[in-house]
Amino acid sequence: MRHVKANEAASLPAALAVSAVSHAYGQKQVLSDVSFSIARGCFAVLLGLNGAGKTTLFSLISNLYDTRRGTIRIFGHDVSREPGEALRRLGIVFQARTLDLDLSLCQNLSYHASLHGIGRTEALSRIKTLLAQMDMGDRLHDKARSLSGGQMRRVEIARALLHRPPLLLLDEPTVGLDIQSRAEILSTIRELVLADGISVFWATHLIDEVEDGDHLIALHHGRVLADGRVDEVVRSCGVTDIGAAFAMLSGVAPVQAGGEHR
Amino acid sequence: MTVQSVTDRIPGGPNGPKGFRARQYFVCLKGILLREGLRFLNQRERFVSSLVRPLLWLFVFAAGFRQVLGVSIIPPYKTYVMYEVYITPGLCGMILLFSGMQSSLSMVYDREMGNMRTLLVSPFPRWFLLSSKLLAGVTVSIMQVYAFLAVAWFWGVKPPWTGYLLMLPALFLSGMMLCSLGMLLSSVIKQLENFAGIMNFVIFPMYFASSALYPLWRIQESSPLLYKICLANPFTYAVELIRFALYGQVDWKSLMVVVAVTILFLGGAILAYDPSKGLLSRKQDIGGNA
Numbered sequence: 001m002r003h004v005k006a007n008e009a010a011s012l013p014a015a016l017a018v019s020a021v022s023h024a025y026g027q028k029q030v031l032s033d034v035s036f037s038i039a040r041g042c043f044a045v046l047l048g049l050n051g052a053g054k055t056t057l058f059s060l061i062s063n064l065y066d067t068r069r070g071t072i073r074i075f076g077h078d079v080s081r082e083p084g085e086a087l088r089r090l091g092i093v094f095q096a097r098t099l100d101l102d103l104s105l106c107q108n109l110s111y112h113a114s115l116h117g118i119g120r121t122e123a124l125s126r127i128k129t130l131l132a133q134m135d136m137g138d139r140l141h142d143k144a145r146s147l148s149g150g151q152m153r154r155v156e157i158a159r160a161l162l163h164r165p166p167l168l169l170l171d172e173p174t175v176g177l178d179i180q181s182r183a184e185i186l187s188t189i190r191e192l193v194l195a196d197g198i199s200v201f202w203a204t205h206l207i208d209e210v211e212d213g214d215h216l217i218a219l220h221h222g223r224v225l226a227d228g229r230v231d232e233v234v235r236s237c238g239v240t241d242i243g244a245a246f247a248m249l250s251g252v253a254p255v256q257a258g259g260e261h262r
Numbered sequence: 263m264t265v266q267s268v269t270d271r272i273p274g275g276p277n278g279p280k281g282f283r284a285r286q287y288f289v290c291l292k293g294i295l296l297r298e299g300l301r302f303l304n305q306r307e308r309f310v311s312s313l314v315r316p317l318l319w320l321f322v323f324a325a326g327f328r329q330v331l332g333v334s335i336i337p338p339y340k341t342y343v344m345y346e347v348y349i350t351p352g353l354c355g356m357i358l359l360f361s362g363m364q365s366s367l368s369m370v371y372d373r374e375m376g377n378m379r380t381l382l383v384s385p386f387p388r389w390f391l392l393s394s395k396l397l398a399g400v401t402v403s404i405m406q407v408y409a410f411l412a413v414a415w416f417w418g419v420k421p422p423w424t425g426y427l428l429m430l431p432a433l434f435l436s437g438m439m440l441c442s443l444g445m446l447l448s449s450v451i452k453q454l455e456n457f458a459g460i461m462n463f464v465i466f467p468m469y470f471a472s473s474a475l476y477p478l479w480r481i482q483e484s485s486p487l488l489y490k491i492c493l494a495n496p497f498t499y500a501v502e503l504i505r506f507a508l509y510g511q512v513d514w515k516s517l518m519v520v521v522a523v524t525i526l527f528l529g530g531a532i533l534a535y536d537p538s539k540g541l542l543s544r545k546q547d548i549g550g551n552a
Contacts, residue, residue: 062383066536085280088385098380102304103297114293115384115391117286 013076015040015167015199016061021070023056023222030056031222034070038215040166041197043190045210045230047242048219049252054203055095057219058171061201062092074167088116091160095171095203097152099144099159105131106140109159116163123162130158134188150181157188167199168192174209182209207243218246225249282386290386291394298398301368312361312406313413316353320414324349336477338509350419351505352474354407354429355497358437361406363465365399366444370451382535389532396445396528400437407433425508432507435520436500442527449534472498473505496523 014037023031031053038044048054059065061072063083072079077086099108106127113123131137134154144152153173160168170189174182186209192198202209210216216233218226226233226249230242237245246252282290302308328345339347372378381391411419411426447464471491473481478498482489492498499516506513 062379064379064382084282084385084387086385087383090383092379092383094379098377100297100301100377103300107297107300111293111297112380114289114296115381115386117282117289117386119285119289 012040013073014038015042015075016044016201017071017073018057018061019071019073021057021060021067021072023053023060023065023068029222031060034219034222034224036217036224036227038167038199038201040199041193042215043193043200043202043211043213044215044217046201046203046217046219047205047207047210047246048203049205049250052205052219053222054205054219055171056222058092058094058169058203061169062090063087088163089165089167091163091165091168093153093156093160093168093170093173095173095175097149097156099147099152099155101145102143104141104143105136105147105155108144108155109162112159113162118163126162126164127158130161131155134158148181150177150184153177153181153185154188157185161192165198167201169201169203171203172205173202174204174206207246210242216242218249220250220252287386287390290384290390291397294381294391294394295398295401298365298395298402302402308364309406309409312357312364313409315360316356316410317413319349319353319356320346320417320419336479338506338511338513344418346414346417347419347421348477349475350411350414350421351508352472352501353410353414354433354504354508355436355472355474355501356469357406357410358403358433358440358500359465359469359497361403362399362437362440362442362444363447364444365396365402365441366448369395369445369448388536392445392532392535393528396438396441396531399441399444400434403437403441404430404433421508422510424510428510429504429507432503435517435524436504439496439500439520439524439527442524442531445531446527446534449531468495468497471495472501474498474501496520499523 017037019035021031021034022029034053034057046054046057056065060067061074061079063079063086067080072086074086075089077089079086100111103111106124109127109131110120110123113126118126128137128140131140134157136151136154136158139147139151144155147155157170157173160170168189173189174185177185189200189202193200204210210230212229212231212234214230216226216228216230217224218233226236226245228236234240234242234245237248239245239248324346369378372381381395382388384391408426443464471488472495473492474497478489478492481492496519499513499519502513503516503520506516
């Protein structure tokens with residue numbers, strides 16, 4: 001095992017570097033000069049209300065949309081110029097459910113494995129391990145249609161991890177889930193950061209999914225309002241919690257898990 | 263966490279080889295083919311309806327029109343043929359046409375449901391992913407054609423045995439052309455609801471304004487304008503390519519037209535799904551929200 005020294009680590013490219021990115025749908029400007037970077041092994045939260053531009057940003061990062069202005073780099077690989085190298089380092093959980101309901105969990109995950117060039121034997125071994133980690137080991141041959149919302153999400157997370165990406169993108173993964181499922185998914189992802197050193201970029205509009213040690217990027221009307229550790233952002237705003245800080249920066253009260261504005 | 267654990271997760275390692283090996287391309291293609299096959303098997307109604315449609319034309323329409331429409335001796339036929347025999351290649355084309363459009367319909371559905379995004383975020387080149395998806399759709403279409411021909415055999419449509427094998431490349435090319443057209447259409451269709459209207463403006467005109475149901479000389483006799491439209495319709499050439507291949511011959515003009523139009527449609531579809539050149543990012547319609 002080769003150990004990387006601290007100064008060598010500092011010279012390595014960031015897990016995700018977004019630089020001066022803007023995007024518009026026709027005349028409607030959705031993102032304006034968005035810049036930030038996420039360090040390796042960091043849990044970063046993209047906090048913003050609905051319509052802030054979170055999903056558009058995720059679509060640009062995942063190369064579904066072309067980055068016309070600015071650059072996005074994943075572990076140093078430009079998404080526009082080296083999409084293959086960038087995307088193989090990226091695991092994505094989309095906001096909308098993307099499992100094929102008529103296929104079994106094994107078939108769904110095998111399909112994803114093949115989209116990353118992973119052979120059948122290796123794929124099956126990884127699928128069994130990941131589903132077991134998600135407490136879904138006994139559902140291998142069940143149709144996706146038979147799962148609850150929380151279970152589907154866990155399978156989607158397993159799917160996103162199947163090709164062992166060092167960066168995981170999750171676009172509002174707890175939307176529509178009950179409190180217990182939300183807590184389980186959040187804790188699973190946080191454990192991944194601690195245990196495997198995976199970098200996570202978690203988009204949400206719920207302030208109670210944000211913790212003090214997280215890296216926060218607050219997005220509002222397509223602009224970055226704050227970029228830094230949560231406790232630092234709170235301190236710089238001169239308030240006591242992230243909800244008050246977000247309200248102060250955006251002029252709009254954020255949303256809590258119950259769906260109510262503070 | 264350590265930096266080491268992160269770099270370990272990067273496929274191939276931090277200094278590992280870039281890109282994919284040929285074997286991995288094959289794994290990807292196999293996975294896409296398998297998924298399309300599983301989806302088709304899971305949708306038995308789709309299989310049944312794909313068979314019922316041409317069989318209705320063969321059993322009912324052809325039986326009724328047999329006495330009305332005389333078919334003279336025209337290549338590739340060496341003698342007078344029953345009307346059922348004449349329209350069989352057209353009905354094979356019809357299966358490919360409907361199946362091609364249905365596969366593009368499934369792409370619009372996949373896009374609305376978000377499944378399309380799982381394909382498009384694969385690290386393999388976009389042209390390879392779309393071509394593989396196309397190939398999967400064509401393979402399913404060809405299986406439907408052979409199932410139809412098996413039933414038609416019992417109805418007296420008995421081309422030479424070698425024709426079944428020789429028509430395979432013609433079916434493949436025609437299927438590629440029609441599926442490419444479907445894929446191109448799916449890239450410009452924003453919602454599933456819009457698809458039905460476009461189907462009516464594409465499928466039926468293409469099918470009826472072709473040599474699928476009547477020989478071109480008969481159309482020329484009744485309407486010179488319609489004849490010219492038929493000549494401009496690529497589906498005419500797909501049908502003729504299949505018709506000649508079924509009797510062990512090659513219609514070179516049809517072959518060239520089908521190949522050229524396939525390249526045109528497929529190129530258009532790949533460009534349309536390319537994030538840097540296509541329309542998708544301007545339309546925000548890959549199932550995403552702003």
